[in-house]
Amino acid sequence: HSSLSRLVVLFTVSGGGLLAYSESKSYPGVKSLGSSEDDNKKKRVVVLGTGWAGTSFLKSLNNSSYDVQVVSPRNYFAFTPLLPSVTCGSVEARSIVEPIRNIVKKKNVEIHFWEAECIKIDAENKKVYCKSSQDTNLNGEEEFVVDYDYLVIAMGARANTFNTPGVVENCHFLKEVEDAQRIRRSVIDCFERASLPNLTDEERKRILHFxxxxxxxxxxxxxxxxxxxxxxxxxxxxPTVKDLVKITLLEAGDHILNMFDKRITAFAEEKFQRDGIDVKTGSMVVKVSDKEISTKERGNGNITSIPYGMAVWSTGIGTRPVIMDFMKQIGQTNRRALATDEWLRVEGSDSIYALGDCATINQRKVMEDISAIFSKADKDNSGTLTVKEFQEVIDDICERYPQVELHLKNKQMHDIVDLLKDSKGDVAKESIELDIEGFKSALSQVDSQMKNLPATAQVAAQQGAYLARCFNRMEECEQNPEGPLRFRGSGRHRFHPFRYKHFGQFAPLGGEQTAAQLPGDWVSIGQSSQWLWYSVYASKLVSWRTRALVISDWTRRFVFGRDSSRI
Ligand code: FAD
Structure with a gap:
């Protein structure tokens, strides 16, 4: 890395004093800065990212035998579920963020934070190349290298434009706190611009088309x-422009909220229709210019151009370039995210873990394992199992692979499971046999859904906490290998695989109406769910400080409405 041969200057506030360090040719790990003999014996854990996965890992890590260094371009954690509320000032930006140094300061583990971006991971030499954040006074020009024994990649994802021309230049994304702040300013901007004199009604309409x-x-x-x-x-x-405002929601698929229960989708579509929000399904955006959005209708292939004033692009997530580069390095091409095993280790690298939106559990291996479990159970090689044997196999699979359990909701699987439940597992072999191949093909049909756990804060946070628990016990397990090593028998790993627990999801629909889909397919829509939403989100906020701020923002909005100053 040629630019790294430049002078490396690192500034860190350490023990209350400002420490400057310079090095010309070699690139020592940052920790070598003033670290004692004792510290050097500690295993160096480097965490990339302070989002849901990284922060949850740091919060749950409580084993002081690690020397932890955190690299992230944001020195705070952001509560993303409330980002949409920031776009319109229902909640202020500062109310949903917590400085990462606040979060880690009370911990017994020594944690150093570097506000910088990882620009390259060198797995072979166990080094991470970093560049100071663009926004700091170092102007994104300082580069340094951090050595690790264990690397935790939790860099999240970026907005996906599907390479649609004009999107980056003309649309807003809604991914970061800064995006939400920009959207808020831009909405008010549109209203002020449309209120200026000397505009035609046509022009005002365009500006107020969101x-x-x-x-x-x-x-x-x-x-x-x-x-x-x-x-x-x-x-x-x-009041002069109020009748010219229009909101259009474009969706390429058949329905909005298609990951939710059909009842929620239908309710949302009807509510938006009543509210005057124009929902256009089957409409794929093919190009965006500064004043027009071109869409292709799925039914007839017609291209239509829609004049607009402001556009927000929110079509899912893509891979960050640094992750893509790392995936190439380790031979993981043609993937959306880093493939890990069920213990969240990046495939093929024992000391690198990946969590959250930048990672995915490799399902191919899971399917192979499931096949092996079936084959083992099918002792007489008949391709069939008795209900009791089947029940045992399914219990085993569900225990190991929570994703499978999650997707047992699939209709075909439902029938099998109901059958198994009814039989209570004591039916004789002769009376009923279940076809292994049929079941496996049912499994592979849901393979594409099983492939990725949803890219949500829930998954990321649970993965972070899981990995920290493994790290907390790692030393103990290494020293005591005969301990409760459940999977040691099969030579795999000392810990239970990661198990995702789904607590349900919300879809706030405006007008104090929220749809909630809770475990067990329990659906609730309306004002009561809105209160559930308020309580759950308030309780999930990362600190009492942010909780107090958000609740006071909600109260302020109820009493005084939202602030429309363009600052
Ligand atoms: P992030 O939380 O995105 O964190 C990534 C971290 O990596 C950040 O700190 C970032 O600064 C850092 N980083 C980036 N590049 C680098 C680099 N080069 N080097 C080092 N660090 C880097 N999920 C839910 O479960 N419920 C919801 O209601 C919900 N609502 C959402 C609303 C919005 C508007 C958005 C955008 C997302 C929402 N999500 C929700 C999804 C959820 O936010 C993500 O799934 C979650 O943030 C993923 O966590 P993560 O830690 O993988 O990534």
Whole structure:
């Protein structure tokens, strides 16, 4: 890395003093800065990212035998589920973030934070190349290298544009806190611009046409927030232009919120229709210019151009370039995210772990394992198992692979499971036999769904906490290899594989109406779910400080409405 042969200058506030360090040719690990003999014996853990996965890992890590270094371009954790509320000022940006140094300061583990971006991972030499964050006063020009014994990659993902021309230049994304702040300013900007004299009505209409691309939870929640902001606050302040406002939601698929229960999808579509939000399904955006969005209709292939004033692009996530580069290095090409085993270790690298949106558990291996479990159970090689044997196999699979259990909701599987439940597992072999191949093909049909756990904060946070628990016990297990090593027999790993527990999901639809889909397919829609949403989100906030701020923001909005100053 040629630019690294430059002078490396690192500044760190360490023990209250400012420490400067310079090095010309070799690139020592950052920890070598003033670290004692004792510290050097500690295993060096480097965590990349301070989002849901990284922060949850840091919060749950409590074994002081690690020397932890955190690299992230953001020195805070952001509570992303409330980002849509920030776009319209229902909640202030600072209320949903917590400085990472606040989060780790009370821990017994020594944790150093570097506000920088990882630009390259060198797995062979166990080094991470970093560059100071663009926004700091170091101007993103300082580079340094951090050595690790264990690397935890939790860098999340970036917005996916599917290479659609003009999106990056003309659309807003809704991924980071800065995005939400920019959207808030831009919405108010549109209203002020449309209120200027000497504009034609046509032009005013265009400026006040807000287009949201992507009918997933983020696009839907933003549309609902914007609708409420416009109708509860802005129409009172901009009476001359209020009738010209329009919100359009474009979705390439057949329905919005298609990952939710059908009842929720139908309710959301009807509510948006009543609210005057124009939901256009089967509409794929093919190009965006500064004033027009071109869409291709799925039914007839017609291209239509829609004039717009502001567009928000929210069509899912893509891979960060640094992760793509690392995937090439380790031979993982043609993937959306880093493939890991069920213990979250990156395939083929024992000391690198990947969690959250940048990782995916490799399902091919899971399917191979499942086949092996079936083959082992099928002692007489007949291709069939008795109900009792089947029940045991399924219990074993579900225990190991929570994703499978999650997807047993699939209709075909439901029938099998119901059958198994009814039989209570004591039916004789002669009376009923189940076809292994049939079941395996049912499994592979849901393979594509099983492939990725959803890219949500819930998954990322659970993975972070799981990995920290493994790290907390790693030393103990190494010293005591005969301990409770459940999978040691098969030579795999000392810990239980990661097991995801789904607690349900919310879709706020505006007007104090929220749809909630809770475990067991329990669906609730309306104002009561909105109160559940308030309580759950308030309780999940990362600190009492942010909790107090968010609750006071909600109260302020109820009493005074949202603030429309463009600052
Ligand atoms: P992130 O939380 O994105 O964290 C990535 C971290 O890596 C960040 O700190 C980032 O600064 C850092 N980073 C980036 N590049 C580098 C680099 N080069 N080097 C070092 N560090 C780097 N999920 C839910 O479960 N429920 C919800 O209601 C919900 N609502 C959402 C609403 C919005 C608007 C958005 C955008 C997402 C929402 N999600 C929700 C999804 C959830 O936010 C993500 O799944 C979650 O953030 C993933 O966690 P992560 O730790 O993998 O990534």
């Amino acid at each position: 287009v949201v691309v992507g009918g997933g939870p983020t696009g839907v929640e933003f549309s609902a927030e914007l609708h409420d902001f416009v109708n509860e606050d802005l129409v009172k302040l901009y």
